[in-house]
Amino acid sequence: MDKKVGVYICSGCEIGKAIDVEKLSQLASSEQNVTVCNNHASLCSVQGFDLINNDIEKESLDNIIIAACSPRVKTDIFDFTENILVERTNIREQVAWCMEQGEEDTQMAAEDYLRMAITKVNNIDIPKPFIAENISSDILVVGGGITGITAAIEGANAGYKVHIVEKEEKLGGWLNKLYKQIPYSAPYSQLKEIEINEKIKELQQNSLIEIHTSAIIKEISGQPGQFNVSLFNGLEQNVTVGSIVTATGWKPYDASKLSHLGYGNPKVLTNVEFEELVKNSTEKELPKNILFIQCAGSRDKDHLPYCSSLCCGTSLKQATYIRELSPESNVFIVYKDIRTLGLYEEFYMEVQKDDQIFFTKGEIQGVTENNTNLNVSIKDTLIGDDISISVDMIVLATGMVPNGTEDLNLNYRLGKGLPELKYNFSDSHFICFPYETRRTGIYAAGSLRSPMDIASSKSDACGAMLKAIQSIEATKRGESVHPRSGDKSY
Ligand code: SF4
Ligand code: SF4
Known part of the structure; x- marks a missing residue:
């Protein structure tokens, strides 16, 4: 069956200033021999849509070519019935808006776009979808x-x-x-x-x-x-x-690989272990001095190279409830960077208001045990000096593994x-x-x-x-x- 192709060329959005729309229309009618070709000053208007729709009914068109703006816009307007194949050719952004108005090359480019669109619809059919039986909606x-x-x-x-x-x-x-x-x-x-x-x-x-x-x-x-x-x-x-x-x-990173941060010592816990300890303890009695090591096994080429984005927030949370449960406590947080994404920054600023939560940026040099305490040696990169902090417990802010x-x-x-x-x-x-x-x-x-x-x-x-x-x-x-x-x- 012969195709019935209707071509509609818009002269709106300055297309008419850049291109001789009449000449373009003659090309469609004479050279390409389409069934109908019409121009309109605004194809996306009600009148423009009605023009196309009336032709579809009158001429039994089954293929419509819209030579106008980008096919990414006005998709809701140029949406005819399922049986009509619509091809959009972009003579606005790709010709009228980016080439010299009235130049021969501009006209030729528009003509080529139109020829390509007509050739395309003459060589394709509306695809017939494969619809399987017994599709489950569960x-x-x-x-x-x-x-x-x-x-x-x-x-x-x-x-x-x-x-x-x-x-x-x-x-x-x-x-x-x-x-x-x-x-x-x-x-x-x-x-x-x-x-x-x-x-x-x-x-x-x-x-x-x-x-x-x-x-x-x-x-x-x-x-x-x-x-x-x-x-x-x-x-x-x-x-x-x-x-x-x-x-x-996810699962936590395997802390047994973090012996250089003291893991293996019963006073060194991961953030997950610490959370469970607090949740399950009835008395909620915590040691007085607790130090958090951020990026424990994260952002480290020998362990997890990536940032888990969550463990800074978790340490801030744990520091907050340590201070609530034990007002005499001191919390130390040693970080590479504190990463609190988006509005969690507000929470970070809130935690910083507590003088007994001490933040410093540094690299852990080692963890040793001295009598009942743990000594953490830190190369403090904020003050440019080595410091040592003696604490009762260390919490390792370990990352997430899928x-x-x-x-x-x-x-x-x-x-x-x-x-x-x-x-x-x-x-x-x-x-x-x-x-x-x-x-x-x-x-x-x-x-x-x-x-x-x-x-x-x-x-x-x-x-x-x-x-x-x-x-x-x-x-x-x-x-x-x-x-x-x-x-x-x-
Ligand atoms: S938006 Fe598209 S269809 Fe509407 S006037 Fe501009 S080029 Fe023509
Ligand atoms: S501790 Fe902070 S910076 Fe380090 S990996 Fe976790 S979220 Fe990222």
């Missing part, structure tokens, strides 16, 4: 920490059935081990109580969420829209889901887990596609893809869940999800 969330819980609640609130899988008996992840949370909202001065129990309750009360605790994934096979998941928690259960959000979280995704047990030739970057964070493209992994239909959220705090993990969970939903809906329509979102010709 979503699997892997990991029952704050990220997974938030993702599951968000997915269910959007109307999707969610299966959440946690290998531990209890939901909540690291938040179960925290004594207090860093203040994450204005005025950033008061530590927050742990909020996980309310979240777990909300999860349990949602009828669209099925919780699988003490459960492992034996295998995931299939494809977007049709992932077959085999779960095991004493009994085997098979579920089919349309997409997956993985939030398998847990990895091998537990997904993907039945793919390319491996059981998701492809990872240099430091084992899963990634597709950190900036353009933060939640996408290199497995379509499987999305990563939380500290699995980058070190992050609780507030960031929660917003990350929303982003990844949104992508999981988009994946299901795009699969139902037979469209690609990313990077060419909406493409039916893949």
Whole structure:
């Protein structure tokens, strides 16, 4: 069947000043022999749209070429029925706005753009999407920490059935081990109580969420829209889901590699161990002098080369509650830099107001034990001198290491887990596609893809869940999800 092509050339936005639109129109009608060719002073106006729409009905046009502005703009206006193929050729930004007005070259460039557009529509058809049968709208969330819980609640609130899988008996992840949370909202001065129990309750009360605790994934096979998941928690259960959000979280850096900072001595704890100690102690009696070593095994080429972005905030939090629990205490924080991202700077400034929290920038030269105390030798880079501080306890601000995704047990030739970057964070493209992994239909959220705090993990969970939903809906329509979102010709 012959194509019926309508060409519409806009003379608005100074196109008419730069290009002889009449001449361009004659080229379309005579040389290229299109069905209809019309010019208009503003194709994006109601009159311009009506002109095109009337021609579509009158001439039964099935291909429309808009020679006007960039195809990135006015997409909502130049949106006709599904059966009409619309090709936008950009004679505004790429010709009229960047070339000399009225020059022969300018006219020739516009003519070439129009010829290319006409040739293109004459040689392509509207792609027919491949629509698979039995697409599942259910979503699997892997990991029952704050990220997974938030993702599951968000997915269910959007109307999707969610299966959440946690290998531990209890939901909540690291938040179960925290004594207090860093203040994450204005005025950033008061530590927050742990909020996980309310979240777990909300999860349990949602009828669209099925919780699988003490459960492992034996295998995931299939494809977007049709992932077959085999779960095991004493009994085997098979579920089919349309997409997956993985939030398998993080673990602390292995402190046994930090003996040069005193680890191995019972008075030297990691930040995670210290948090648990305080949470679990009934008396909350703490030593009088406590020193924090920041970047313990982080930003160090022999250990973790990256910054975990969270451990400075954690030390500030721990220093705050030490001082609240034990007003006689002295806290020392030795840092390379204090990194409190965004508005956490407000919290840092609040902590600095306490005279008994002493900050200094320095490099740890060594840790020795002297009678009942620990002596920390520091090359103080602020005052340019060596100092020594005698304390009762040292807390190492260790960093975050991603847990990895091998537990997904993907039945793919390319491996059981998701492809990872240099430091084992899963990634597709950190900036353009933060939640996408290199497995379509499987999305990563939380500290699995980058070190992050609780507030960031929660917003990350929303982003990844949104992508999981988009994946299901795009699969139902037979469209690609990313990077060419909406493409039916893949
Ligand atoms: S915005 Fe586009 S369609 Fe509207 S007048 Fe300008 S070039 Fe024409
Ligand atoms: S957050 Fe602070 S302690 Fe942690 S790695 Fe970064 S600079 Fe070091």
